[in-house]
Amino acid sequence: MCSKAIVQYTASSSHAINRYDVFVSFRGEDTRNNFTGFLFQALRRKAIHAFKDDEDLKKGESIAPELLHAIQTSRLFIVVFSKNYASSTWCLRELAEIRNCVQTSPRPVIPVFYDVDPSVVRKQSECYEKAFEEYEKRFREDKAKMEEAERWREALTEVANLSGWDLRNKPQYVQIEEIVQNVINTLGPKICSLPKDELVGIEHRLEELVGIERKLQSVNNVGVVGISGMGGIGKTTLARALYERIYHQYDFHCFIDDVSKIYRDSSSLGVQKQLISQSLNEKNLEISNTSEGTCLIWSRLHNVRALVVLDNVDEVEQLRMFTGKRDILLRECLGEGSIIIVVSRDEHILRTHGVDDIYQVQPLNNENAMQLFCRNAFKVNHILSDYEKLAWDVLYYAEGHPLAIEVIGSSLFGRNVSQWESALARLKEKKSKNIMDVLRISFDQLDEEDKEIFLDIACALCHYDEEYVTEVLKFRGFHPEYGLQVLLDKSLILKGRRCIYMHNLLKDLGRYIVKEESPKEPLKRSRLWDYQDFAKAMSNNQTTEILEVVAVNSFASSKTVRVDGLSKIRQLKFLRLGNMNCSGSLSHLSSELGYLIWHNYPFECLPQSFQPHKLVMLKLRGSSIQRLWSGTKVLPNLKLLDLSDSKELGEMPDVAEALNLKEIVLEGCIRLRKLSPSIGLLSKLTILNLKNCQNLVSLPNSIVGLNSLEYLSVYGCSNLFNELLGEPSNTEHLKKLFSVEGPIHFHSRESVSCLLPSSLTLPCLRELDLRFCNLVEIPDAIGKLRCLEKLNLKGNNFVTLPNLKDLFRLYYLNLQHCKRLKYLPDLPSRTHLPLNLYSYPMQYFEGFIYKVTNEDECMAGLRMFNCPEIVEREQCTSMTFSWMLQMVQSWYNSECLTSLPSLKSLGSIIPGSEIPMWFNNELVSMDNSIIIDVSPFVYDNNWVGVVCCAILGEDLYRTRILEDSRRDLSVEHSDHMCLFYYSRQQFCHEQGIFRGKLNTHDLSLTFRLYDVVVLCAYMKDRDEGFYDFEVKKYGYRWVKKQDLQ
Template sequence: MTTSSMASLQGVSSSLSSASTSSIHPWSYDVFLSFRGKDVRQKFISHLYNALDKRGISTYIDNELERGEEISQALFQAIEGSMISIIVLSRNYAESKWCLNEILKILECVRTIKQIVLPIFYDVDPSDVRHQKKKFGEAFSKLKGRSEGKVELVLKWEAALEELANMSGLELKNYRKESELIQEIIRWVDFRVVNHTPLSVAKYPIGLESRIQDIYQHLSIGKNDIVCMLGIFGTGGIGKTTISKDIYNRISSQFEGSCFLKNIRETSKRAGGVIQLQNTLLSTILGISFDVSDIDKGINVIRHRLCSKRVLLILDDVDELVQIEKLAGDRAWFGSGSRIIITTRDQQLLKISEVDSEYKLKILDDNEALRLFSLHAFKKDEPLDDYVELSKQVIKYAQGLPLALIVLGSDLKGQSIYQWKSAMDKYKSFPNRNIQKVLLVSYEGLDDTEREMFLDIAFFFKGESFAGVIKIFDSCGFSPVHGIQRLIDKCLITIEDEYVLMHDLLQNMGREIVRLESPKEPSKRSRLWFHEDICEVLEESTGTNKIEGMIIDMPEGEDVIRLSPKAFVQMKGLRVFINRNASFSSGPNYLSNKLIILKMRGSFLKELGMGFKFKNVTTITFDECNFLTKISDLSSISNLKELNVRRCTSLVEVHDSVGHLDNLSHLSFFDCSNLEIFPTSLKLRSLHYLDLRGCSSFRDFPKIECEMRYLHTLNLAGTVVEELPVSIGNLTGLDHLILSGCKNLMRLPINSILQMQHLSQLGIGGCTNLVKKMGDDRQSILATDSTRMEDEISSSHEEQVHELAPPMNSRNGSSALQVLNLQNCFQSKSSFFPISSFFIVFNSSATLKFLYLSKSEFDSLPTSIKGFVALNYLYMWDCKKLEEVLELPPNIRFVNVQGCKSLERFPEVSRILEFNGSHIRSLQQINICGCDKMHEKIWNYKVPNSLLWKGHYDATVFPENEIPGWFRYQKEFLENEIVKRGDNDFQLRKNEEWVINIEGPHYLKDISGIVVYAVVFYKEANYMDTIEDVEITSNSSNHVCRINLSEGVSLHHNNTTEVGGKYYVRVSYSDLESFKVKVLENLRVQLRTDWASFRVPYYRSWGANIIYKKHESRAHKRRKMD
């Protein structure tokens, strides 16, 4: 059981208040290394330091000290200045007074500045550290011998070592090599450095402090039994994002999880944008990768995984109610004490969302505005003497809008008084009420090329990748690197996470600039974006050679444009044409040869290439063009880098020339279901990505004629490809090979595939026609099922497989395979060779982390599975014939055998449920729901009299809607405590009687731990992911022990309830060591009531039981439950 002692939420108010008045801790180092030099300095520490350094992680070790410097003070300062302390506990560590004093200082920093600690048990066991035994204890005894008369200090050392040993750490003995332990440390540190790195706020945070103090008053600080939602609103450019970032930096450490979800308005407009936001939210808070593919599923996952977590969530730049509904639709989605902050320009949106409080962000006053402007214009908080009056004029025009002050300050920086006066004269031409026109001055300071780039970004490329925009501008003949840097310097754009961003006020300014080129005649403007202007030009054939680009984004219900046959004839200067959602009544007969970007949706064009000579085009995208049947010769388009033809269901043929476009980097024919004729060979040296998913008529994969080392993803899922050529080995840089659902696939060159040193994901799930065959060319080939093939599989086939396909870690180079999907592959013994042979072929034991074998027909999991030492996740659900699972890999975390109705032998489950503990320390959950034979055996099992729990395992879930009779302390929920809401929904009333009191005293030396159970009803199986917590307190200690009931062995009873759901009994365990006392007085065991408005689950009964280490201890006097 993962146990932790944590302070209760009392005092959050003061914590937040102190955070509001103090800056973020200024870390000098990411990591401080504490170690005993003579044990580990030369090898382990040296290698660890180098690995950290290569990752850019700032690390302090004591050999940085200069000779003669006062060591203690320097070390203590380094500890205080480090975000993370890594303590390498080796055999002689406790012999050093200095090492143990370092521990005392580190633990002090844990309490005072929230420092993070990772203990490394290097050739010592945590119990040896905890009790100072064996070699570690001998070293400590030497130090104690030298510390006579310092009893108090020795006691502090002992307590510190015990506290350290109780922390979650890493043990060298769990890794085959030191290098593997070092890589795990790097991953651990990477995640925490990123998560604890503060967000970039503002170069000069003028005016933030007073506003943040006001906002704290709206956050209901001190009310920790509620979920509070706050809305911050104001005009664009006023600083909503900046101030919410600052709040996030100050208080995020007070929560169990936190996420700043930025750019929601922009992201949600993209295809799959809301799903992307959901995945980001989950991944950031929970610290693991998510790949939710459906919005509704995402809602359920958020609700179920976060409902008992106290989180801080900031939804930045929301402009539609649906965005809130999909990301934070109900307070019940989050644990008690959570805070949700929404920033928006629309106050009405906050009213509809029923936030608890609204805060209108005010503009800067004149003094604040002058300081902010001066810092950007002069790099000091007040103007130079000669510029005081001019600066006041700027402040008057900017009217307190931070964005305008920043842009104008940057524009005027370094200019002479004459230039300032000239600029002020320009300002006077525009009314003060129109801040956009103030920003125009910055635009006028650009040269012609920089202006063109600015306008292109404002119209077409805002939100696009920085690298992509650079390539486009390079194709346009601009000087993109210099030009974009100039725009950044002028504060006209920003680059965040490798994307080009621009404030809305600046984007609107750009659009207004172009509108003013010809206020009354759209056809004489350089760029078009307003749908009415575009319809006028295209339907009335009024286009001219002045038009360089247009982007079409039609309102809902107005998506059809009646395209004139000559609509594009006069647009000879057209460089960019992007159609996001309009449907055309016919295809264009002409497009400019100057075209660089062509993105079409719903075109009536029947053939791409005929009559069009796009010698400059770099990107072509055709989506849902259902009249398109053929892609003709594109050999003349030598600059083409991206070709996307997606969901064009009439497309049949792609010309051979497409396979020989030297500059092509991205090629997709996603969901072109009638595509049959494809280039017979590929020679695409620059290709990075090839997607043929859903091309359900695509049969013949081409020969790879040259090394294509840049191709990282090849997706053929859902095609009818029958075989892959041996030349697939020329894809030397391939990272993802997806063949899922290729039901006709009969031959696969295994050796060619497994020689790919960068291949990390291989998916052949649902390839039901694959069988084993030995090829004449000594390739390991998987071929179609037939009686003839069956004859070729001799009784010695495993030896043959070993000969032809040796284990991956013995091949030249090193395997990188981490994900292997074999779902729905093994269908019958007559059509497939034994699964054990397949394991030999795909033996990626050193790297494989995820293995999918679900919906397959094999009766036993091969014992060779234990050789997969890196495997963490094993999925075998709905394997109807699976009877036994005798072995598991040593580092497995999660096993799913749900729905394996024939399964009856699973020793690991038996060990856990017999309270003998799992042999696998990493194991967190086994899902055996629907394994009827296992359920029957488990429920009939008699708990041993000793009740000895030797393991560390987390949770067990029994079938039935009852609890085992050996639970001494039980409570039933009364009818008035369970509320039925409609046919399918339930909730619990808040009730302080959800507490079990177990009288003491209890001596920890006699207790193995405490077991807690709850009878739970779930409407659907996926609700079992819900995190349920039990809190245990004692009047002997200030610590709180929290037990998680959501992990462990999951089962359900076959009988359904009146509403179609199922009952589960969850049982979980804690060793109670976190209390750190010898005697526990009364124990208070409380089922958390945070889910009072949660839909499901609901609880029928619950209870607890003390587990004693010896049989005679159970004769202890019977406790009386309150």
């Protein structure tokens, strides 16, 4: 069912093939029915392949070819010396051949002395002496045979001198166990069913799985491990390799190949028989029912440690064969310390049966993928330079999928560059049937609705936000919460951070299946995604009731497509066209449309006949729309209206009948002068983005009734300032305002001063950005904005600031480049960091998400870089330090509640040249690095973080051309103090290993850990250029829980 996965192919093998693990040389009449018979059974139980001779082979004067071959192809030899061993010329000839093999190709030899003293064998005395006296009489006239007898003596002496077992000292069953264990240890782990030395990318996976196995063994219970992953990814190969690596540690073991096939052919009974046959070495079992089989397994295995691998399980019922209890599996039948390994494409099956750990097999990394590809495409371990770019094209397509790499690589072997190019072009169009057939197995097992969800994602929704995908699928009439989980369980889709995506090959599978609906006529398919197919469908200009989803982007083509045919697609539910030159006319659109997303929509309005009552999302970014429609349209389902960058839009549509509308985006609509008064009826509206609507002169009075509005952006609306001076009567739900962010930069001091007092009446304002406004005074009213969290006053000319001590939610204050500032105001006596710093609302951009807010949301602290006139620096340091500690305590409390860091960084930079006494050390920096010894605290659970203090001296300043030449950003030559806090959670991941890169807005500290954390410091200001600093000295202090109480 699975491919060879992580097995590489080679043209020829340079190593000898070992047919047998062990060759046992013994005298049959002495030991066949006792010791040697028991030894063979013990070896077989441990899956050690031992050669067992046939008496018919031991006839004649010379060794039979079969016997000779068995000796030559064995990995280890066991020689059982008994009283009559030397009286058999066959035994002695075997021993001489073993000696020859060891001399030419060294291999282990284990002597066992059954009922004879080792010295008798070594010296050929007593019974061995009598045997050789007889040979000397027989061979006296034959010189060659006399020389052969002498070689027998030498072989006996050499082997008897080796370390071995004298069976007269202990019970035989004890020594048999010791011998078998010695064989296992000597041979070492083997992968006998897989090509030796031809496995790529498997070793680190085996180490991870062995670690899981050992962890489960340590609990003295029956452990169950699941191995899961998409088809052809290498699950079976990995399971087989793990089995071969660890089987010898168990009393009984079995590997059941392709459980699903056995189950289909002979039900649960067939699987049980396989288990019993392999584990107990019993053949031709007569088991009448599964209950009888379960009892037999329990009676034989419940007191022993067993290893059981069940490969390719694809239904829940297949694991209910040994017990009726769904979540117990084989646990009740096996002894403590046993391990069950279940291989399945479906994680749901594994979870249903209560596996302890699931190992998800990942694609090969680039290095291993290239190695596997080279062995298949070139039959060597390196790439040929002429093919390098093409080879990387293959690997990009295969995305580390071993089966695809193997199949494609083998098909390209021996072909020239032009043939490679042709083959890859064909592959993109027609796909490989061998690969698609393997992947399709999982698809064919899906219910019909889940198949449709899979095809929608493959053709239109791959790499889109999960919430967006879910909404689209719901509109399509599906049940995505359940269906998406089914696809995740079967490894048919993947979930990233808020994003649904799938492997390239699975996306190709979905599109391959849809193309099969009508290979020649795209208009007769259910979905279209390919530009050429779309153009062909439009050229037919025929009516269709089949096509429901069109999602086409054309990044490469400059051709123009006539889209008249869209008017005749009657059941179209989802339309997304991007980066496409379109022409023609559009007389109608399907009334079934729920999602209309058309970048650069080329027409002046939507078709008048269009009835958008089912429309959920309307996005016409960069369109030629002048007005959407005349009058009012009934839009009960519309949630998002995005006409951004529609530069010809002169008026906003009437939205009186769109009462479920949540987001309106009119950014960049430069001709828009006013909004429709109907906007005031939108009680559910949360986002109104009017950014860069340069000619917008007024907002309707009804806007004050938008009780759900959280975000209002009027950045760049330079003609709107007079309107903003009116005081809103209801701003209770207005959580953030960008209105003063952009236009202020380009207005006079007087206009800003007029704006400030009225803006400051907003009781829920969270962020105020007044950068580079040339302000000489800040009104006291700022100190009354109780909801303010971020205040940016960078680059202004004021001397003092109002009291800020009542701003308990303030966590970011930027005063950089305020060169006339002399006094730092009182800072909040306590600070409550919001627990939901990462939960700002998101907007859709073609399904991809972007933040409404700016990039620095998760930064906290005080920024006072380049404030040269500041006085009372000790007091400044004290207040800054106290405020920092308040935020550290709040941060720690938020981590305790959320188990996640609330902030990306917490740091301050202020003028200063001395390390405060609070830090318990002062160190001189070497190479501008900050070195923190963490070894005393690695295993100490009492610490919550570390505060660092560094004195930075300006070393180099590089300026760059600025858009606003009026800014004077020269840097005064003075030292600065940087204070930074890093929490325990930032330092550590789950295993307590330190790693990573930590950034703040102004200073990036990069570290790595061996016995210390090495922090290399530099400062980067995003607005003005780059400042590189000399780290003069530094100190740090570990913050413990008691420090925050």
